[in-house]
Amino acid sequence: MSANRRHQPKRVSNMQRNLRQPMRRDQIRERRARGREILTIKTQLLKMIVSNLQPLGITEDANFLDFAKALKPAQQIPTKSVMQSLLLKVYKEKEKELQSTLTSVEDIVLTCELWSSRSEDSYLTVRCHFVDNLGSLKSYILRTTGLFGDESPANILNQLSAIMETWHVTEKVHTVVTAGMPQLKGSKTRWTHIPCFSDILNAIFKDVMNNNELSSVLNKCCNIIRFLKYDSEAEKELRELQGKLHKKQTELIMCSRDRCLTWLDMLQPLDEQYSVMMIVINEREKTDLILNESDKKNIKNVISALEPLKEATSMFKGKGFETISVVVPVISKLMDALGEEAKRKNHVAKILLSKCQLEFGNVNEHKLATVTFLDPRYKNHLRDNAKNLAIKKIMTELSASKENSADKLKVQLDKYKAYKPNAQESNPLAWWRYTGKEEFSLLSKYAVKRLGVVSTAVPLEKAFSRAGDQFCNLRSSIEPENLNMVLFLNSNWSTQS
Numbered sequence: 444m445s446a447n448r449r450h451q452p453k454r455v456s457n458m459q460r461n462l463r464q465p466m467r468r469d470q471i472r473e474r475r476a477r478g479r480e481i482l483t484i485k486t487q488l489l490k491m492i493v494s495n496l497q498p499l500g501i502t503e504d505a506n507f508l509d510f511a512k513a514l515k516p517a518q519q520i521p522t523k524s525v526m527q528s529l530l531l532k533v534y535k536e537k538e539k540e541l542q543s544t545l546t547s548v549e550d551i552v553l554t555c556e557l558w559s560s561r562s563e564d565s566y567l568t569v570r571c572h573f574v575d576n577l578g579s580l581k582s583y584i585l586r587t588t589g590l591f592g593d594e595s596p597a598n599i600l601n602q603l604s605a606i607m608e609t610w611h612v613t614e615k616v617h618t619v620v621t622a623g624m625p626q627l628k629g630s631k632t633r634w635t636h637i638p639c640f641s642d643i644l645n646a647i648f649k650d651v652m653n654n655n656e657l658s659s660v661l662n663k664c665c666n667i668i669r670f671l672k673y674d675s676e677a678e679k680e681l682r683e684l685q686g687k688l689h690k691k692q693t694e695l696i697m698c699s700r701d702r703c704l705t706w707l708d709m710l711q712p713l714d715e716q717y718s719v720m721m722i723v724i725n726e727r728e729k730t731d732l733i734l735n736e737s738d739k740k741n742i743k744n745v746i747s748a749l750e751p752l753k754e755a756t757s758m759f760k761g762k763g764f765e766t767i768s769v770v771v772p773v774i775s776k777l778m779d780a781l782g783e784e785a786k787r788k789n790h791v792a793k794i795l796l797s798k799c800q801l802e803f804g805n806v807n808e809h810k811l812a813t814v815t816f817l818d819p820r821y822k823n824h825l826r827d828n829a830k831n832l833a834i835k836k837i838m839t840e841l842s843a844s845k846e847n848s849a850d851k852l853k854v855q856l857d858k859y860k861a862y863k864p865n866a867q868e869s870n871p872l873a874w875w876r877y878t879g880k881e882e883f884s885l886l887s888k889y890a891v892k893r894l895g896v897v898s899t900a901v902p903l904e905k906a907f908s909r910a911g912d913q914f915c916n917l918r919s920s921i922e923p924e925n926l927n928m929v930l931f932l933n934s935n936w937s938t939q940s
Contacts, residue, residue, distance in 0.1 A: 485521050489529050493932040496917035499526045499925060527925075534928040537935055541583055542610065548573045550892045551615040553585075554639075554764075554900040555603060557594065557623035560919040565590045567599065568930060569606050572764060574895045578873025582764050582897075584934035585610055587927045596630050617892070620767075622900035640770050640898045641906035644752070647798045648703035651791065657745065660738045661706070664713055667720065667732050668697050681723050690719055702906075704756070707749040714742055741791070748792040751780030758867075762904050764897040766871065767811060768818035774799070775806045775824060813837065817890045819865040819874055830860055837889070847885055855883045 492499060500523050501507050511520050521529075545551070552572040559565050568587045575581055586606045590598060607613040621627055622639035630636065652661060671678050672695045685692045693712035698705040713720070717734065724732045734742070755777035759765045778799050784792035803809060807829035816822045816833035825833070834856045841847050862882070865874060871894055880887040899906045905914050921929050 484518070485525070485529055486533070488521065489526060489533060490932075490936065492526070493530075493929050493936065496914070496921060496929065496933060498920060498922055499523050499530065500922075502526055530925060530928055530932075533936070534932060537932060541585075541935060545571070545573075545610060545612060545615075548612075548615060550574070550617060550895060551612050552896050553603070553607075553616055553619045553634075554897060555599075555619055555621045555624065556639075556900050557590075557599070557621075558915065564923070565592065565594055566926070567602055569603065570900075570934070571610070571612065572895065572897050574872050574876075574891050576876070578870055578876035578891075580764060580766070580872060580895065580897070582902075582934075584931050587930045589923070594626065596626050599624060599627065600630060600632065618896045620897055620900045637767070637896065639900035639906075640767075640773075641903075642900070643802060644756075645701055645703050647802060648706075648749075648752075648795070649700070651794050651798060652706075654794070657741060657791065660734070660741045661745070663732065663734065663738065664710060664742065665698065667713065667724070667734075668695050668709060670727075670729060670732060671695055671720065671723065672697060677723055677727060680726070681720060684719050684722055685716070688719060690716065703749065704753055707746060707753060710742055710746050710749075714739075714746060744789045744791040747784055747787075747789050748781065748795050751777055751784060751792075754780065759898070759903050763902055764899065765903060766814075766818065766894045767896045767898045768814045768821060768871065768894055770811050770898050771806055771809050771815040772821045772824045774803050774809070778803070778806065808832075814893050814896070817875075817886075817893055818871045819862065819879070820867050820869060820871055821864075822860070823864050834860065837886070841885065841889055852885055855885050859883050859886065 488502065491497075492501060502520055502525075503523050508520055511518060550573060554570045554572065556568045557565060558568065566587055566589055569585045570582055571585050572580060572582045586609070588602055588606070590602065603619070604613070607616055616634050618635045618637060619632070620637045620639055622642045625638075627636060628638075652658060671681055678695070682692055684690075693716060696705070696708045696712065698709040717739070721733070755773045758769055758773050758776065778796060781792045781796040781799065785796050806812075807826050812825055812829050813833040813836050816825055816830055817837075822830065834853075837856060838849065838852055841852055842849050859882075865871065872891060875887050875890045875894065879890060883890075918926070918930060
């Protein structure tokens with residue numbers, strides 16, 4: 444190589460020259476804005492994934508990528524590994540926020556749900572509930588943990604204790620409401636154990652439906668719906684006939700055997716549309732699906748027995764969690780309605796009523812009557828003797844504290860007993876935080892603590908309806924390694940943030 448060429452200066456490209464020059468302020472702002480936009484897109488994508496309980500791998504699904512490209516061709520979709528890192532980051536942030544929130548909370552209620560995935564792995568999902576300073580009931584998932592096939596009371600209680608210790612709430616927890624864990628009955632714990640109310644009602648109905656005659660006709664109804672729902676030609680024919688005969692085209696609903704009100708959702712439209720269904724069934728020669736007169740009568744009896752249950756549970760607000768004080772009014776309303784239906788010789792209602800009487804006993808002597816008395820909406824649902832028993836029990840518990848004078852307590856309790864009931868749509872927790880605290884200062888803290896106990900271990904929208912099954916199916920599809928984080932954020936990551 445010649446000396447002239449060796450000493451020739453290197454050529455510098457425009458890109459290299461630009462990189463050597465310091466960035467202008469507008470360039471810095473533009474780069475930061477692009478970074479924020481990318482992070483926002485990733486975060487919103489993660490929020491969509493956890494809110495809909497989708498696996499993180501959806502970001503690499505070909506159909507999803509085609510959909511995203513159709514919306515914005517230039518948009519880069521983050522890979523599964525990128526989303527995995529972001530999931531962990533957001534989970535840690537929200538976990539820290541919740542830990543900070545719980546440090547100032549005095550009284551905590553836990554709910555515990557035992558459930559199984561499609562692979563039959565069993566999990567324990569634990570939520571915490573507390574009443575904030577404004578009188579709002581707050582609920583957050585703490586953890587979902589695998590039981591690895593060991594559903595013994597000892598293992599469940601050990602897992603529960605470990606979760607309490609991890610979150611530093613062991614001394615704050617006074618009540619645990621459980622679902623799917625009958626094996627815990629009789630276990631000795633430092634906290635009060637209460638079974639989930641929806642679990643009890645669903646178990647009662649399931650027991651009634653185990654009657655051979657009823658079981659046979661209900662299985663036949665399931666087969667009718669299954670045939671019409673999954674045979675596309677049969678369903679098409681049904682819809683055409685409904686149109687020609689000017690019949691209402693109602694949705695074909697398959698019940699969930701573990702949720703009693705889904706039976707009503709299935710049977711009501713079947714009963715209304717059976718005459719049209721019968722035409723399709725006959726044409727297809729599905730003789731095993733033909734209902735006889737006895738079958739039809741049993742279906743009507745089941746519907747008439749379940750309608751009071753639907754009406755009674757409408758006293759729950761319908762979404763989220765409801766204070767346990769509503770349980771006694773619901774039981775009372777249900778048993779009264781079943782009693783009237785039994786008088787009309789409905790044998791299903793009669794059996795259901797006897798099962799409820801066996802389970803709940805005398806409503807006014809129910810162990811939750813004291814909590815009902817503390818709810819200004821429902822205290823007058825109790826008879827006077829039940830109110831007096833509640834007063835006596837509250838006196839005993841509160842008089843144990845040297846700060847409370849028995850005479851002053853009695854005066855306030857009698858005054859509260861005579862107090863005009865609040866509207867059913869009002870918030871009893873907020874009332875005790877403000878009005879109740881001013882009027883009955885000795886009772887307020889105790890009432891908030893007792894009313895802060897929830898009635899179900901799962902949100903009400905999943906307790907009785909098909910939404911519960913849909914939710915269970917979705918969470919079963921989540922990767923096991925992400926399950927805890929996804930369910931945590933699904934519950935605790937506000938859609939408003």
